[in-house]
Amino acid sequence: MNSLKQALRDRQFVCVMEFVPKPQRFAAFEQLMQRGHLCGWPMLAGIADRVGSNLDLSPLDTFTALSTPVPVMPHFSGKDRERQDLLAQLERMDRLGLDQLLLLTGDRLHGHEPGQRPVRYLESVAALGIARRARPDWLLGAALNPFKYCEEEGGAQYFKAQKKLAAGADFLILQLGFDMARYRDAMHWMQRQPTPRPMLACIMGLTHGRAKMLEHVAGVTVSPSMLALVAAEEAVSKVHAQARSVDRLALQIIGLQRMGYAGINLSGVHDIAQLLALEQALDAWREKIRTDEEWALAWARSWQLPGVPAVTFNPPESDWKAGESRVSATPKEKLRYHLLSTLHSTLFNRTTLLSRAFAWTVRRPLWSTQAGQRWLHRLERGVKRPLVGCDTCGSCRLEDTLYICPETCPKGLANGPCGGTRLNRCEFGDRECIHSIKYRTAKSVGQTAVLTQRLIPCVEVEGRQRSSWPEWFAVGAEQAASAMAADLSPDQPR
Incomplete structure (x- = not known):
């Protein structure tokens, strides 16, 4: 050992x-x-x-x-x-x-x-x-x-x-x-x-x-x-x-x-x-x-020396202590979450009439051709990039990240922050860490469990730069089929 x-x-x-x-x-x-x-x-x-x-x-x-x-x-x-x-x-x-x-x-x-x-x-x-x-x-x-x-x-x-x-x-x-x-x-x-x-x-x-x-x-x-x-x-x-x-x-x-x-x-x-x-x-x-x-x-x-000021370990700008809870999302951040959550529920929950119609549309054989895949990719990117900064990773994770796109993190991190932030600033220094925004939003809309319980898999390299919509609804169809098979199993009471 x-x-x-x-x-x-x-x-x-x-x-x-x-x-x-x-x-x-x-x-x-x-x-x-x-x-x-x-x-x-x-x-x-x-x-x-x-x-x-x-x-x-x-x-x-x-x-x-x-x-x-x-x-x-x-x-x-x-x-x-x-x-x-x-x-x-x-x-x-x-x-x-x-x-x-x-x-x-x-x-x-x-x-x-x-x-x-x-x-x-x-x-x-x-x-x-x-x-x-x-x-x-x-x-x-x-x-x-x-x-x-x-x-x-x-x-x-x-x-x-x-x-x-x-x-x-x-x-x-x-x-x-x-x-x-x-x-x-x-x-x-x-x-x-x-x-x-x-x-x-x-x-x-x-x-x-x-x-x-x-x-x-x-x-x-x-x-x-x-x-x-x-x-x-x-x-x-x-x-x-x-x-x-x-x-x-x-x-x-x-x-x-x-x-x-x-x-x-x-x-x-x-x-x-x-x-x-x-x-x-x-x-x-x-x-x-x-x-x-x-x-x-x-x-x-x-940590003491005569003539030297007392040492504190926190940066002068902030001294938050574990257990303190004061922050909340801005009105704009909360509105953004609710609007995108509503849009997702309408078009992508796989159960409403509108989402099933959308699923039927994006799963037509036309979109399986090389030209069709290219045009669908452009369409998804054109719609989602202005809304969330989408880079069409091919495996959309917005539902699991409070509609804050992981691709807007310079490292593409979906499950949470790296260790390199300082006072909410990204390690790259040019932006606020998106995971700080996610934390504020989750806390304000009662969705902190999303950030602790949903383990988001990595994006596979071969799936990048293509539309995620057909796969999203294909997964939904597979889940529905599995549930139906379980319901009809001879071992289950009917």
Whole structure:
């Protein structure tokens, strides 16, 4: 049994060492992994996928390039990927004897700008469903970003996390963060789920250099007061700043373990010397800390320095707290929903006289010809693009997304947001995240269950750029036929 599955089963705290494949780091990383543990906690490698670019060495190529095999958990990023890419990785993992996988949607493709050719993302909810059906016994994980400070983006994150659990996630790894109140919120949320799953926390020691870098990483919050503190530490000396960073990291790990986290996903530790320094700090603090109150006091002090303003972890613009509920859709957003919902019920519910007439029209043999398909595609696009921004994906999901088209998301995400938003703004920065709009709308019209319970499959590449109408009504006909067959079954009373 792999070390992560064993540790989660035995409820043993575990350390996943995140490795972003870079040729110059291989030797140091292999030496680090040979130690096998941090403070007695088992270690395994989490090999990142497409963090730098699509040309990065893949997690599986990285695994085969290691001179000494180590326990690993490959990542799979859905960035610029389709279903067949995931299935190909599953098959290769079978050949390598690997059976645990972290499934992520992926961040913005480097260099990609709004308005350019769409980059397709196999989002994590759909990927989890594909992987779970293909490999029922594997250990599958997904991500959650609780470090959100507006209600819409925070609520939408938890809505999507519910879908990830329903789609087959065995555990969640939180995105990188420093706000321990948000870690506590995430743990309380998980404990309220019908079947709670283990959670790991992604952490990194914060120095001034890393803080400046993380300011540009989508979904990671480094507040101005945090930046001021680490800058003041570095002004004393680099040695002083590094020691403070390691101390804070050790305290964070202790706090997370006390909260009930199953382990850590440790980023930014690249060699054995850094690992041993962290272990030394952990041993020292574990000797001193016996209660939650002692930990809270030590954690607060680790973010203090004479002459430096008090640190707050939220952006200055907002400090929404989990559980607070204040927002509602605008009158325009509510009107838009009701109008499109009425239109859908009239033309597409498959039961009214008008919808059956429309179904009969779009399923005529004329539309099956090459020319007919082309004209029907143009007609659908011409009608729906001004209304919802339709890109004719060939598999319309508007009923499941409160009539906000997923194709208007730069990543084409249908099941919920990625982790890269900041204060409701899309990672691309040119728009409000459509999933924040969906959250507000769902809350205002009593449709939040749509955003937590409907698992939307991925759009197949071969179906794009064609009309969705014939398929929509064909599915309805198949469902009606199945229901009729069940009604007429000899095993059923008549």
